[in-house]
Amino acid sequence: MGNDRSGTGAETVSGPGYALLLAAGPVGKQRLMDAAAALPQLAAVSPAALLGTPGGASVVQLVDPVDPQTVLTHLRTAAAHPGPVLVHLAGQLTLDAKQRLPHLALARTTPRTARYTALPWHWLAAELGRRPPGSTVVVADLVADETAWPPLSTAGPSALAAGLTLYGTVAPAPPKRRLATPDYSRAFAGLLRSAAERPPLALLHQRATLEAGLGPGPELLLDGAGVDGTGSGEAYPPPDAAPWAGRTEQSAPLGATGQAISAEQTGETRQTEAAGPSGAAGPAGAAGQNGVTGATRAAGPVAASPPMPPGPPESFRPADQPPVPPALRAPAPPPPGWAPVADPLASTHAAIFEAANAGRHSEAASMAAAWEQEALRTAGPRSDEAIHWLEVRADLSRIAGDPARACELWLAVADARLGNGEPAEHPEVEGAVDRAHHQWQFVADRVRAGALAPLLIELRGRVPGRRPGALEAVRRRAELLRAPARTR
Known part of the structure; x- marks a missing residue:
């Protein structure tokens, strides 16, 4: 079991695993998802399959906790475990009224009390982010309320994935008087129950997304790609640098979906030209952010992105002759008399x-x-x-x-x-x-x-x-x- 951090090259942690299954949400009319419905299917998965650990695992369920400190204690227990760890979250995200930071709503959470009654997301990131690379994965099946969805859909998955290997989905709140169902969790659990051995997480996520009918809708798909390429992860920003604080001034939306992603702050200012979703040029780092200066340019009208043309077939090669992937192949010259297509x-x-x-x-x-x-x-x-x-x-x-x-x-x-x-x-x-x-x-x-x-x-x-x-x-x-x- 690994946390799939790109570029670490680190070994994964072995031994018995530990899974924390958390289903939470406000009581009454503020509840947006039937989060607890995710747990019976997950509980039916063998611990070894859930964690991918032949040596077995401990599984702890936490349903509708009231106190964020209680959840924090469970997170610290998971973070201290020496073997592989999986944390599954089902519930809803909200923002606190003062600092506008994302929180996981708990049983007593209301729009006015989120800062004191919900679990701050950066607590989760801080506790699990200290674990060794290759040891931890977070699976999330979440909805975002009317305070959290607009900035989250603009910031994109990387706003939640800082320092974490995060798979799952975040959807906007359902229509009034309706509860969202944890379809991703059910699909995820069903695939694990039917598999002889647990598939790699990227493949498991892809299959669960298809089984749950996700992708064409407005939801964000969390595919494990939001971690730092060096494996160290980026610490969750302090309150005065929240991922969506002043977002309307700092970044332009990417594409018709309104997604934007900021360039990594590497201590240097860069301005590499890259095409936006419409094919028009824009600064690299996606969505037009110019290095660390915060200067942006708005994206133009968006058209669907055509795929890169596939290259010629290749056979399997020995280790000293790595195959060239499609993304790096040189395009074939056009036939005589044909103008090249850009x-x-x-x-x-x-x-x-x-x-x-x-x-x-x-x-x-x-x-x-x-x-x-x-x-x-x-x-x-x-x-x-x-x-x-x-x-x-x-x-x-x-x-x-x-x-x-x-x-x-x-x-x-x-x-x-x-x-x-x-x-x-x-x-x-x-x-x-x-x-x-x-x-x-x-x-x-x-x-x-x-x-x-x-x-x-x-x-x-x-x-x-x-x-x-x-x-x-x-x-x-x-x-x-x-x-x-x-x-x-």
Whole structure:
């Protein structure tokens, strides 16, 4: 079990796991979600499957707590656990009236008392953010009330994911007199109950999103991409630098959805030109933020983002010949007599990979995540556009030095393409499995590599590729990973 932080290269924590399942919400008319309905399905999942820990796990349920200090105590218990930790949250987000910071509403929370009766989100981030990289994941199935949804939908998923590996969904409040249902949690639990072994989290999230019918709507999808590329995470901003404080003055909306993501504050001022969702040029960092200066420019009209043209097929290659992903391939020259067709996303891709190759992995990941969110909303989770940005994120993980994350994302690409009906011998399906296999060879952590092995074996059985013996090679290494580690 890992927390999937891009670029850490750190080993994951092994041993028995610990899961904290929290379902919370105000009593009475202020309640927006039937949060407790998420727990029966999750409780039916075996602890080993829930955590991905063969050694088992402890599972604690917390339903409609009243006091934020009680929740904090449970969070500290989870944070102190030496093994893998999963925290599942079902409920609703609100802002406190004074500092305008996000809080998880509890049983006694009202709009006027949120500061004292709800759990501040930065408490959660602070407690879990101190844990070792590769040890923690947060799964959230949330709705945001009328105070929290406008700034959150503008800031995007990264506003909640600072320092956390965060999967799940945040939706706007349902119509009056209706309660939202935790459909994502139910799908997540159902997939875990039916799987022989737990899939990688990126793939599990993608499948749960599809099962729950999410993606085309206004909800935000939290796909684990909002963490810092170095693995250290960015501390949750202090009250006077809240992610949405003065948002209308500091950032312009990205696309028709109103999403914006700020550039990482790296201590330098940059102005790299990148195309916005309409194809028009705008500063890199997504949504037009100019480095750390806070200067912005408004985005123009938005059109759906076309996918990057796929490249030629590739066969599986040995470790010393890494395959070139679609995002970095040179475009083929046009036929004689044809005028070249401009790629409307060329400058966007150039800016993203320029940042990644310069070591600014968090900045590159933020830009790619913003474009993926746009594709998910406008075209759906299994559209060509969404799959393309999944491929881009996979290659960014490779550049950041996180082969496990890259493998996981390439497996998700292959699964999505096969789910779309593409045949096993399709070049893009073969290429995705080949790249997953290639990256898997570099996963040094035995626990993480062993967790990825079953799905890779399953996909290799369906997509053998063009290199003889690829499936047998995966099986041999998987057997070695299952053998006890030798000690000197």
